Amino acid sequence: MSHLTTAKVLVISQHDGVQCSGGTLSVLTAAEQISTLCENCPVDVLVVGNQCQNVVEQLRRFPIVNQIMVADDVCFAHPLSECLAPVVVKASHGYSHILSAATTFGKDLMPRVSALLDVGQLSDITKIEAPDTVVRPIYAGNALARVTSSDKVIIMTIRETAFDKMQPSDEPTASVTMLQFDAAPSATEFVSQEMTKTERPELTSAKVVVSGGRGLGSKDNFALVEKLADKLGGAIGASRAAVDAGFVSNDLQVGQTGKVVAPDLYIAVGISGAIQHIAGMKESKVIVAINNDPDAPIFDVADYGLVGDLFALLPELIDNV
Numbered sequence: 562m563s564h565l566t567t568a569k570v571l572v573i574s575q576h577d578g579v580q581c582s583g584g585t586l587s588v589l590t591a592a593e594q595i596s597t598l599c600e601n602c603p604v605d606v607l608v609v610g611n612q613c614q615n616v617v618e619q620l621r622r623f624p625i626v627n628q629i630m631v632a633d634d635v636c637f638a639h640p641l642s643e644c645l646a647p648v649v650v651k652a653s654h655g656y657s658h659i660l661s662a663a664t665t666f667g668k669d670l671m672p673r674v675s676a677l678l679d680v681g682q683l684s685d686i687t688k689i690e691a692p693d694t695v696v697r698p699i700y701a702g703n704a705l706a707r708v709t710s711s712d713k714v715i716i717m718t719i720r721e722t723a724f725d726k727m728q729p730s731d732e733p734t735a736s737v738t739m740l741q742f743d744a745a746p747s748a749t750e751f752v753s754q755e756m757t758k759t760e761r762p763e764l765t766s767a768k769v770v771v772s773g774g775r776g777l778g779s780k781d782n783f784a785l786v787e788k789l790a791d792k793l794g795g796a797i798g799a800s801r802a803a804v805d806a807g808f809v810s811n812d813l814q815v816g817q818t819g820k821v822v823a824p825d826l827y828i829a830v831g832i833s834g835a836i837q838h839i840a841g842m843k844e845s846k847v848i849v850a851i852n853n854d855p856d857a858p859i860f861d862v863a864d865y866g867l868v869g870d871l872f873a874l875l876p877e878l879i880d881n882v
Contacts, residue, residue, distance in 0.1 A: 569658070570657070588662050589626070605656075640670075682717070726766075763796065764815070770828070771795055772799055772829050773797070774833065777803065786875075793882060797813060798813050798822065799814055800816065833857045834850070
């Protein structure tokens with residue numbers, strides 16, 4: 562177990578106050594792997610929020626979880642990393658590993674935790690080889706780096722698509738410990754939140770994703786992508802070029818600076834295939850590309866390609882699905 566004399570894993574839960582995120586379920590799988598490598602060391606979960614009993618009850622049903630520590634207070638109603646990081650640091654005393662999902666939540670929170678603990682961070686982990694050795698993508702996913710940490714506490718963010726989501730059991734088994742923490746003084750204030758409501762599946766967990774790019778030409782034309790996604794029961798995504806052009810909101814961006822997806826089927830419409838976009842979708846099981854440029858880089862990673870005018874091909878595809 563290298564320099565880690567005693568191992569104990571803490572998972573930071575991401576939730577909306579009602580339900581645990583899919584990313585956290587993937588983190589639990591990663592935590593289980595570390596536990597196995599450390600001779601079945603304990604895995605605990607930290608839940609910080611307000612009136613989040615439903616989240617706690619959900620997490621109690623995962624057999625890998627030994628204990629759930631809960632910091633429940635109105636001051637934690639909104640997950641501001643400046644308020645949450647000191648709580649994570651205080652609760653993590655005695656733990657050898659602290660894990661969170663490599664989502665916007667984890668990317669915002671964990672660097673603060675790392676700084677407060679004066680240790681490094683292993684980011685966007687796709688494979689765990691040993692308690693102190695992991696594999697992570699570099700150069701926009703074009704290479705994989707094997708990294709070993711010698712820090713006293715190893716902090717990781719886990720790529721959701723690289724680990725299966727853990728499945729719960731029928732009966733709750735984990736114990737629950739209530740913690741008392743006051744919010745640290747903060748210069749950050751929660752003002753408001755705008756939520757995009759949709760009947761479509763969540764982008765990062767959908768089995769089918771249809772993404773549109775600059776080739777669609779306008780926000781109105783992006784409706785073709787939405788129609789195909791609805792026909793297939795899938796989610797919609799977009800390239801950065803489409804987001805920058807205002808075709809869709811930035812929460813639908815797929816790529817290195819957006820969301821990483823790995824659905825069973827990924828359909829790229831009017832997307833040339835910049836390296837930053839490919840980094841976010843190349844792990845998809847089947848990739849279909851529609852583009853009028855036969856030399857577009859997207860065809861290098863596509864399993865199936867349609868070369869032609871998307872405005873002729875897409876309506877025909879929609880009608881025949």
